[in-house]
Amino acid sequence: MPAAIVATDLSKTYDVKVRDPGIKGALAALARPHYRQVRAVSSVTFAIERGDAVAFLGPNGAGKTTTLKMLTGLLFPSSGRAQVAGYDPWTGGNPFRQRIAFVLGNKQQLLWDLPPEETFRLNRAIYGVSAADFSARRAELVELLVLGDLVDKPARQLSLGERMKCELAAALLHQPEVLFLDEPTLGLDLEAQQTIRTFLGEYRQRHGATILLTSHYMADVTALTSRVLIINRGRLLYDGELSELVARIAPIKRIEVVLSEPVPRARLEEYGRVAHFAPPSATIEVPRESATAASARLLADLAVADLSIQDPPIEEVIRIAFGEGAQDTDAEPETPVRADVRRAPP
């Protein structure tokens, strides 16, 4: 079976009108517009197997949304190819659209003035879902997303989190094979974020849907998937396991200790770099391979009330990755940092 999502050398270049600030600039632009080519996405290649979930990470303007728009058929690539659910997104037409769903966190398709139930009804008709399938799926989604009677209140009266949950339900009634989510948890309260994460994991398990999502929140990523794609300035910098990225980019562990007796900072520095020192607790960074040994010594030497070994926070790892990537693209534009697990399309 072919992969659910395949991107091969996918690139997107925009012509952007360049304009100097001020009135003079505006008039000059009117008379003789200057264009500058901006490569939003540059030779991106990856493949996602059916039923996999992958997170797409990168700073704002990195090219995530442009890539999603090419994969959903909204934009066509300047060069390269995409194949989603067996279709070319740009030419796939309605059979393709039947097989995907695109949820944008900042742009809702729920009918604003009506209860979500009305959007469900409308989507049932638009996607041609049979009455039996509709009632079964609706019941399942209402249960998994804990919607209760939210579906009967006008969408404008719902909170942001409640709306996003209903939005997801509306987008899944036709049981798409591939689900694209652009920042689905942006701006939501913690509880709603949690519900949506749990839901997406559960839904994927049950129905084998392929999920590609972008997010600012690491918790979305760690809860849903182990595989990440990292993109910056339109280039794919990394494609692989999150844990490997952590191990390679930041080959350290953090030992968090709580001391039962006061110990000077200098004393702790004998074990590793003290990243955080707020007696009675402290955080010491040590090389990965010596983490166990260092912990054992700490426990033996000092009065330790509590000790735990942890990976560095993902946010920090990503920041390091982007930093490296940026340097790397400047130095050697053609090779990304190295996507070890980079999967070539079949």
Add this chain to the structure above:
Amino acid sequence: MSRDASPGPVASFRDQYGELMRSAFLIDLQYRASIAIWLIWGITEPIISLGIWWSIAAAGAVDGYTREAFAQYFFGVALVNQATLSWDAWNIDRWIREGEMNYRLTRPIAPIHEAIADNIAYKGPTAAIILTAWIIAAAFWPAARIPFDPGRWLLAIVAIVLAAAIRFLNGYATGLLAFWTTRATALVELQFGISLFLSGRIAPLSLLPPRVVHIAEYLWFPYVVSFPVEVLTGTVDTTAEYARGFAGQVIWLAIWLLLYALVWSRGRRRYGAVGG
């Protein structure tokens, strides 16, 4: 993964339209107060025109139009204008500007169907309101009565439906220019201004200078208001006049359908190249 058993293209199309119209109508119900204001806005223009022509005709018929003929004509204009007016360009402009076009393009139904359903759901009930107001006015005011002639009314309904289709496609296709420019709505306004005269909204076409009427005959404007109104009031009477009017409507419907298809496919490609 199981796909849904298709209920057949016709049934599924009817299902889609049914639900699109239902939700459009439910939304309209929420905005009924605003719609009442739009209705008032829509009828002031023919009322004011009627008032002025009524005063002018005090001295006697104007080119064959008596006061009563003016009254019938402008009641007809109020009804036909309500049933055919297109504001779709403003919707398209918003869809593109605010990114609402994106999810519409990932659904397995072209956005125009949503617009058509929205138009039917809005124009049906509001035209019925205008018609009711006309019937009430005619009960008290003999000048507003048109001759009892069900056969002609049936033809008028056909003419109004064709007119609505032409004006809709005209407005929608012009609105789609929003894929290229932020001033597509200005082009619709321009046509709206021209249609004051060439569609016969400000006066019956026969009162315009002959040269202007001659130009109008080569455009779609007369077929979207003037012709249906004149069918209704009985000004269009001979078989030849009917044939010419309906032929003009069908031709312009085909032309605007073609123009829509052209602008849509080009615009869609343009959107695919540059995004919103």
Add this chain to the structure above:
Amino acid sequence: MTSIRRTIVVLRAFWQLNWLEELQYRGNFIASLLGTVFWLAMAMLTVALYFRHTASLGGWQFWDVVVLLGIFNALAGVVETVLRPGIGHLPSDVRSGALDLVLVRPVDAQFYVSFRRLDVWRLADVVLGLALAAYAFAQTGRTMSAWVLISFIVTFAVAIAVVYAIWVALMSLAFWFVAVENMAALFDALFEAARNPVSAYPGALRFLFVYLIPIAWTTTIPASALTGRLQPALAMWALAVGIAALGASRLLWRAALKRYTSAGG
């Protein structure tokens, strides 16, 4: 009164920002100018069409009606420059709660809400309208005198006051009926009646536009001043009506605000 003075200081700062912002959008100026010229042409053609079939409209000759049309356009320009961008936003401010931010400021709320934003390019409508009125006035063959000029200026100011009061009245309805967001369209519809002299309307309509919703007077009276139709007594009446309209708008605003604040927003 210090509150008014402070409001003016605040507003001046706003207008400066507003002006700098508008300078960025010169394209809007061209577009709105073209729009104005186009709609003026359509209005002139309409009048010309009437006069193809009649020698006078309610006792007004062609150029008299064009004088009125110029005044109509100038008045519409005032609406577009000041009223629509200012008090026209009141309903959405009530709905979004932005009005609360105004009410906590040490400024005169009605004054501030009414004049906070100027759509400066639409001043071109005022200029074009007055220019058309001046041109048509010359065509009527009348001579300008101090009385004509002063009575025109006074009655035009009164017209602005009355139109302003109508906007305050319509927009204040937002405090009672939050769901209606196109009150401005109601004004647009009614204001259409002011395109023609009041005497051009037959009985029932005259009753509606002239007495029930006295909007048609807003152009007819200043145009009467320019076309030698204005009786001094009517001018006095107009002045009284203008002052009363301003007073009424103030009272209405207070009542609306009282309702707003007592309802807890």
